[in-house]
Amino acid sequence: MRAAVHSLSLLLFLLAFSFFASRDIDPSRGSLKSVGHEQQFTKEVATKDEGREGPDLERWYFKQWHYPYDNVLPPDMTQRMWEEVQQTPSENDFAPASTNSWVSLGPFGMDVPGNAKYSGRILDIEVDNGVSTRLAAASGGLWGFVLIFPVDLTPNLSSLAIGTFDSDPTNEQIIFAGTGEPGQRGGTGLWRTTNRGGAWANVPLAPEPSAFYRVRFNPGSATIIHAVANTGYYRSTNSGTTWTRYLTGNATDLAINPTNPNIMYTSLYTVGLYKTTDGGTTWSPLTAGGIPTADVGRVGLTLCVASPNTVYASIGKNSDNSMLGVYKTTNAGTSWSNVSPGVNFLGNQGWYDNVIGVSPVDANNVLAGGVSLQRSTNGGTTWTQINDVNVHADHHAITWNSTGTSVWVGNDGGMSFSADAGATWSTTNNLVPITQYVNIDVDPNTNLVYGGGSQDNGISMTVNDGSSWDHILGGDGSGVAMDVSTAPADANRLWVTNGYYNGNWAFQRLRTTDNGSNWTSINSGIDPSAQWYHKIRSDRSAPVYLYNNSGPDVYESRDYGATWFKLSTTPFPVEVSNMNISIYTSPRGIIYAALNSSTLGERLRVYDGGAWNERSTGLPAGLTVRGVTPHPTSNTKAYALMNGLSAGSKIYKTTDRGVTWTNISGNIPNVPIGDIIAHPTNDNLLYLGTETGCFRTTNGGASWHRWNNGMPQATIVTEMKWIDSLASVGRFYIVAGTYGRGMYKREVSGDDPTSVSDLANLPRQYSLSQNYPNPFNPATKIRFALPVTDNVELKVFDITGREVATVVNERLEAGPHEFGFDASRLASGTYLYRLKTEHYTDVKKMLLIK
Known part of the structure; x- marks a missing residue:
């Protein structure tokens, strides 16, 4: 019957072919060709729609998740979350011991057309430490390299949001890492390791910053360390044992004179530049000589080692975060000249990406990074924008080697490298698995094919279990839905939502039938909407029915996305923030639509029996529903997850399609909940992803324990999918999409402990x-x-x-x-x-x- 309905839909679609019109699409998202009623995209790398995507999307996403809190949680809250997590039993506390662990699927660099690789956002880079390049990822931790292999240096740290770091110049095993990314994500303070990440200890500062811009040792010194953070400038003179704050405010960068480290420069939001001549004890504002003092936002600073009186300042506006100017002094700040590029390279993201770096041997060779990367070889007289597929948009770090021959740039796509002082670029070694996935999907038939929509890096996909990845669509990726048909003609078909676009839809629906080489825009029947990060789902039954939430409506397509129709004639009172579908039962599965509201009576709608019903009775008041995950094999069972931080009000189960709900939060720590998977044959087994790693219950939610072997505990898990191979090979797999560590997979057979163990002598870590x-x-x-x-x-x-x-x-x-x-x-x-x-x-x- 379902096949017949599907064939009829295709026939109606073909009869209506000539009635559909093309719509305008932002060319920054790919080149557009009108072909009949459809829109064909050739596979290109997208450029940024300045100020309308990227960081704003990320802040919005986590604000929704943390509701009613903001995207940046205060340090005491993040530290409390971590302490609660650590007090929760671990899978290693039970016997028999787990036989399987999480396995990282990457991407270890996703291949981009044009011989480039992208990974994820990098905020700080260190070279010339005598060991290897080291990288700080925005939500993926601190990394080093051995030969070409990336090595995780922070698997046990309480936050993987590494804003900055520095290694002791006399002992590379000693590293200080400042957690938290300014404006984006709160951290858990400053941390120190003395064994290259084997163990970390918290370093208290007063007051405690929520994010750090720079941590730097004095050149050649093991005792004097500086930190600039959202709460000011701090200094330690005893190798980091104690710290004193000497300047109050939002301090955004630091430049140290290597020939006389008593001379340093910093800047405060809304105030302007400061200079010290006594090593940071006292600071004087720079207000004369042509340097701006009004409307000063974030400032990036750099100083030339060979000419330490030459300092560049890249200044953003506080009012709109556009470029206020690039200024240069050649006399240590006495006078300044405006050497700005002719374009606003900061867009209106100067609060987010504003960095500048001058060659240590040539004061005329300077790079300035914002939304785009600019290069000058004549001291700022003229600038050239670097347009290279190996240089992703949105720049956060610029690091030169001591000889000035090589330079590394950290951006939203990872690490770009130049071996000729910035003339040409490569991303060959951009191999760290730090992609920030928002949504993922899997091919349930192969256990080989996975795809995801990620922050800043569009849609990526692997067809060989993670051995290699392809970047198949640029922009900011969101929902992904894969076909479940086993027919060879359908094996390469998937659907995505992706943005940010101008025109009728901020995030559009797209389809490919060749694993992303070409794309078709499929928005017919969808009302105009400015909604971000909406979902696209399939019911996992061939031929698939597709579902999409857009604005205050839920849409269905029965012709592979060619046309869409609303499942209600009356819009919901607010937009739908998430949506899921149970297994197929004629005429369709049960649809759960989470509304973006905490108001009683407009939080959760369930499509059951041909009509929408409000079914939030039994869910905690005052909270929004993050989403509802249906059971893999039952259309009556589902699990509701609540947003925010309300202790004991996290996870709820229904056995009657949402008519009633039972709290199964148990002892889950008070952390933001991401997603949940139920075992297909044993309702006692549930697997949970959160903003602080994964958890499991073996008794239906009465009690939970940490379930993170192979995955850092502080991993942010955003979405989980399952692959049921029980009938064929007796295995059930879970794939986790993470925000900053790519994707992981775990096979759960043999992972079900039954009693507390006495295995205290077993190692707790590798x-x-x-x-x-x-x-x-x-x-x-x-x-x-x-x-x-x-x-x-x-x-x-x-x-x-x-x-x-x-x-x-x-x-x-x-x-x-x-x-x-x-x-x-x-x-x-x-x-x-x-x-x-x-x-x-x-x-x-x-x-x-x-």
């Missing part, structure tokens, strides 16, 4: 120890620890990266392990040994002396 003895001749021992059973590879490389030995290549049980390594046949020198599992990688050095 670790690789220093070999002993070291130096050695010719034999040494290598120890490591596994918290779970895992596939283990332990290899040895020479200093050039050439593999010289394989010590281990097998599956090992959880626990401590020790293996011997005999280097009798090797020459004296430094060697690297690398431990690599499905969930962990670490590398250490050892010295062979014969």
Whole structure:
């Protein structure tokens, strides 16, 4: 019957072909060709619609999630959340031990047409530390590299929002990291590690900042450290043990004179530039010589090492965040000249992306980054905008090496690198898995195909279980729905919502039939709407019915998106913020529409029996519904998730399509809830994603425990999908989309503990120890620890990266392990040994002396 209805819909669509008209689409989202009634997009990299997407979308998204709080939670609240999470039992506290862990699917760089790679937003970059490039990701943690392999330095930190960091210039294992991204996400303060991220300790500041712009050691000093944050300028003179605030206000950058570190420059929002000549104890405002003092917003600062009296300041307007100007001094701030580019490169995002960096050896070679990246080779007399697919929009960090030959730029697409002082660019090593996914979907038939819509990086997709990823559509990605048909002609078909566009729809509906090489705009029947981040869902039954929430309506399509019709003649009182569909039962599944309202009587509508019904009775008052997740195999069961931070009011279950609800929040910490998956055959098993990692219950929600083996606890989980292979191979998979760590997958068979364990001696985390003895001749021992059973590879490389030995290549049980390594046949020198599992990688050095 359903196939017949679908065929009739296609016939009606073909008869109506000539009646549909093309609509205008923002050309910054791809080149448009009118083909009949449809709109064909060629696959191109989108450019920014300045000030109307990106950071504003992100702030809006998290404000909705945190309701009634703002997108930036205060430090005491984020720290309290973390403490509650840590007090919740872990999966490792139960027996039998979990046999499976989360596995990162990447993207380890998504391939972009034009031989580029994108990943996610990078806020700070460090080079010349003697070990490797290090990167701070906006919501993905702090990363280093061993050879070409990215290494997570913050798997156990309470916040993965790393605003800035710096390594001790005398000991690279000591790192200070300031958490929180100004204006976007609150952190949990300043942190310190003395073992390259093996353990972190909180460093108290008073008052405690919610976000940091810069943390910097004095050049060559291990004792003097500076921090500029949203609460002012701080300094420590005892290696970070204690700190004093010397300047109050929203301090946005710091430039230090390396030849005389007592001379520094900073800036305060709404006030302007400041200078100190006594190492930061006293600061004087710079108000003369032509530097602006009115309408000053965020300021980026840079100083030339070879010419330390030359300072550049990129100044945004406080009033509208556009460019106030780029100013330059060659006499340490006595006088300033306006050397601004001829274009407003900040757009109206100067509060978000405003950075400037001058070559350490050439005061005339300077890069200025905002929405676009500008370059001058004559001290600002003229500027050239860099238009290169390897240079993503929205820039946050510019770091030069000491010789001025190479420069790294951190932007919303990850890390761009130039080996010729900014003339040409590459993203070959942009491999860190830090994509910020909002929505994801999976192909339930293959266990190989996943796709997602992400902040700043559009739509990306893998067809080989994460081995490689393609960036298939630019802009800001939102909803994704994959076809479930097993027919070869349909295997490459998917639907997305994507923005930001001018015209009738801020976020449009698009379809591809070739895995994203070409796109068709499918908005016929949809009323104009300025709504952001709306969803597109399928009912997972072939041929698929599609559903989309837009404005105050829910739409259905039975012809693969060619035409849409409303499921109600009367709009809801407010817009629909989320929507989900149960398994198909004729004539359609049960539809749950969460409304963007906390008002009684207009929070949750359920389409059941051909009509919409308000079914929020039993849900906590005063909160908005984040969404309702239907059970995988039952159309009567579903789970409602509540937004905000209201203790004990998180998760609710219905067995009658929302007529009644039962609270199953149990002992879940008071954290924002992301998504939930129910096991298809055992209602006691539920899997939950939150803004602080994942949780699981084995008793239907009476009690919950942390479920994060293989995934950092502070991972922000936004959406989860399931792949049911129980009938074929006896396995059930969960795929988690995260905001800052890409996608993860976990197979749940064998992961159901039954009692409290006495496994206190098992390792709680992965670790690789220093070999002993070291130096050695010719034999040494290598120890490591596994918290779970895992596939283990332990290899040895020479200093050039050439593999010289394989010590281990097998599956090992959880626990401590020790293996011997005999280097009798090797020459004296430094060697690297690398431990690599499905969930962990670490590398250490050892010295062979014969």
